[in-house]
Amino acid sequence: MTFEKIHSHAVSEWEKLQSSNKPRILVGAGTCGSAAGALDILKAINEELGRQNIEAIVIQVGCMGLCFAEPMVGIVKPGRPQIIYGDLTPKSAIQLVNDYLVNDKPRPDLAMGYIGNGKVDSIPNLFELPVLKPQVRIVLRNCGLIDPENINHYIANGGYSGLVRALKMTPEAIIEEIKKSGLRGRGGAGFSTGQKWDFCRKAPGEEKYIICNADEGDPGAFMNRSLLEGDPHSVLEGMAIGAYTIGANQGYIYCRAEYPLALERLRLALQQMEKYGFIGNNILGSGFSFHIKIKEGAGAFVCGEETALMASIEGKRGMPRARPPFPAISGLWGKPTNINNVETWANAARILQKGGDWYAQYGSEKSKGTKTFALVGKVERTGLIEVPLGITLRQIIYDIGGGILKDKQFKAVQTGGPSGGCLPTSMLDSPVDYESLTAAGSIMGSGGMIVADEDTCMVDLTKYFLTFTQAESCGKCPPCRVGTRQMLGILDRITRGEGKPEDIKQLERIATTVKQGSLCGLGQTAPNPVLTTIRYFRNEYESHINEKRCPALVCKNLISFYILPDKCQGCMICLRNCPTEAITGDKRLVHVINQDKCIKCGTCTDVCPPRFSAIAKVSGEQIEVPLEPVPIKESA
């Protein structure tokens, strides 16, 4: 079948769906949507449709990235724009089917916004909402809007036209186009994609490989998962284009085993590609052949590093090796290999569809295009976002993220996962691009963005990252193996209140050594959280070390819980819930916490009725309370 025929078939299927006289219901059922209850909603809607005898088309789509509003449903009535509803429960979803589909009341109170042409009374345009307005959706353009399990939906929306175009171009011209776009590696290092492809293309050797790095291991990051679940074909199209350019006939996708849905969608997508002749031998009559194999990761963070990843594909321990030789010269099985991140491949496909100049209009001077981020932590609107590079951190956190949860004070934003750094308030107005983030001591990374507020202890957060990198260090090179352990030991001591004044200097010294001496990216970047927190939050280290005090009231050895006698009403709720029976008291007696038994779990604070708020959490001070339960003071 020619591409023209495939394309017109896909378009007619898509248009038939758009102009169908049946209502359409799109349920966001990615991993996070499902975790929030999307499958229960789906079941409830299907049952209600059956009960009401309504014929509707129900489609499971990927994630739109508005995780804070999950579970979400979009409803399209014939001739009307799609209305997106958020925060649904099975009950409200059933009500919605009745109100909108049966009685034609669109329920603006449940709606977030509409998408498409036309207007609906009292419902705003979804893309004009503060959360979406600053965003530019290039790689996420289809997520949540098309059926990820239907290749025709992708084709009808411009999909695979980039591959068709590429197959008619010379590899040199494709590399030129990618260079023109200014695309840089979205795995975090930011190397020019065009140049990388060029190196591998020019490397001597008949047999070459390409790899898609989908081993998204950074804790707090799920951009690649959402893209693979919501629009797998965009990544595969990019890979086919790259393979043709470089001259590789075999590709690998190395994906985390923790992403079962993404793996399932990739497998299905590959079958569909094969059916249409977009993969296999003699692709679309071009004479070019290309095959893709999926490799499941086995749970090792270091395998996100390119040389470790290749060792893992070869069936070995996933340990990195020294470079040079770079993978472009000697990679998988010793052959020239080009490895790119999921998002880079998806961007490459779009660039071939729309042109390098089109792509370069977005972003800043040295960092072109867009980047996806997983915006999580203490922000109001958590989710997956895609923004033009050069946007400021403030715009991301306050405009898109809606500010800090419960109106608390912003403290830091952490970019780049365990390899990145923590940036303070003074950095909020710096632009998000490769150079600025590196200058600030952090990195772009693959796109985790975790917001911390006044209740987050920066020393504890640093200890958390070091616990992670220390456990994941493969142990091959001593700076990383020994250095991460030593840094973790010192941090642990500081958080226990046993820090020494010379610890900060010692930490800095070890961190610099590990950064300079480690073999791979894991070790070279593992000290970043230490160095940035010392640089921006030195006072917190000093409080822990000199005053034995944790200002954020997090570090367990440095905090105490007390029950305030003038507030306690003797209700016995905390007493019953305390896991270690550290609380004594009785009805109408002021309760007392036995400090020796208290494990500082915070349960009493959680359960104490807000109208009493009788639990005080303090650090570095003592509160005078009775030692034994005493009768409560009757209010006058």
Add this chain to the structure above:
Amino acid sequence: MNALGQGLTKNAFFATLPTWLSKSTESQVPDELAKIAAEYEGEKGALIPVLQKVQGKFGYLSKEAISQIAKFSRMSESEVFGVASFYAQFYFSRRGQHTVKVCLGTACHVRGGERILDEVKRELDVESGGTTKDYKFSLERVACFGSCALAPVVVIDKDVHGRMTVAKAKEILSEY
């Protein structure tokens, strides 16, 4: 964390296994393994997929399984164990009926994941990486499920429980 990190030295691993396996299951191992190995005949770098398939079939990698895999892949047992123990996914002892995974990704950490883990440890009386004496639960701490928007998260078998609190964690465990 790998098996060695869970306090299991290599010698202890070979000494203690696989006492719980009944004879009948043990004798199935070579047959099943032959089938799995046949699927990957002649494929380069197939060791990890074979280990994954075998664990998928038997729940963990027994000494018997490792020695059979070594034979099929013409490697030494220590090489196979060396690869398997490098990756967090592989287990070398019998697992509990349910696997409780407490997420300690960054988002879960800043939203109180550590407190949830402490509570689960206390409730089940087991350390992370361990299995309860009655083989009902295995407890793991994991580094991110990618459900960060629902932090903190606990996953029991395949059910994701989001927006956890200490009290809720206790309640959910009692449902199993």
